[in-house]
Amino acid sequence: MLHLAQVHQQAPSQPPGLKLLAAQEVGDAWTVLTGEVLLPPEQADKVKPAQLVLADLSPDNEVLQLQDAKDWVLEIIQSHLGDATIPTLLKDEVERAEQWRQSLTLQSQELDRRALEMEARREQIQELEENLKQERRDLELQREQLGQAQQQFEMLRNQLSDQSV
Template identity: 50%
Template sequence: MLYLAQVHRNEFLDQYQLRLLARQEIDQVWAIIPEEAFILLGKGNTMSEKLLVLVELSPTGDIIKLEDATNWVLHLIQAYLSTGITPDFLQQEAERAEQWRQSLTLQNQDLARRSLELEARREQIQALEESIKRDKNSHNRDE
């Protein structure tokens, strides 16, 4: 699993560690890790303090791959922030989509109601036609 992490120096253990900040859930969807979670890098691994890195962890928590996150962050800025896709914009779009969903739901309910009304009217007309036929047949027999 892929994580965004920040390098910290653990003074007590005299080695560097990674503080996990966010986890990739699915492609382009990330979740913030609210609790503090650290992974020790082991003695001899030296990195710049506060450096942001992308780290891929195995299911057992072993580091598979570790790379500087600078290019990844720049890609995010270029792909999203330079085109005006801001959190406010995304929120507004989500709200618009929800309004459309609600509007479509109401329209669907209205169409379903109208369909039921038409079906009921059709049945009434059929019943009336049958009643007229019976009356006509009984009237013809009486003559």
């Protein structure tokens, strides 16, 4: 498995080791790690302290192959952070932000429209309630007038029946 590591030496009398920084998972996916691996003597003189290296390690953490990571790091920088990539990334983000803004504007307009519709309906309901109250008052007044007319009718009928007797 491929690892990004830094050559590390505790003391000049001790053999150098590799401080593991990351391990390649699948494709371009990497996982950050911590750990150390000792370098075999035949590979120790090929590296310098603090050098970044790509190390191919066996499942038992034996160093199978070492190579300087400088070219690999520069390639990543050029492909992911180069002049052409950053404007493209920024352009994509600006386009995405503009789409979000437009979407939010449309949602806001729709909410405003619904709020206006609800306000208009509320006013209609209030107007209908007022009309209903007025009609009830009118009906009560007509009922009172009808009651008075019935009383007058009864009085007149009683008077006529008293006169005819």
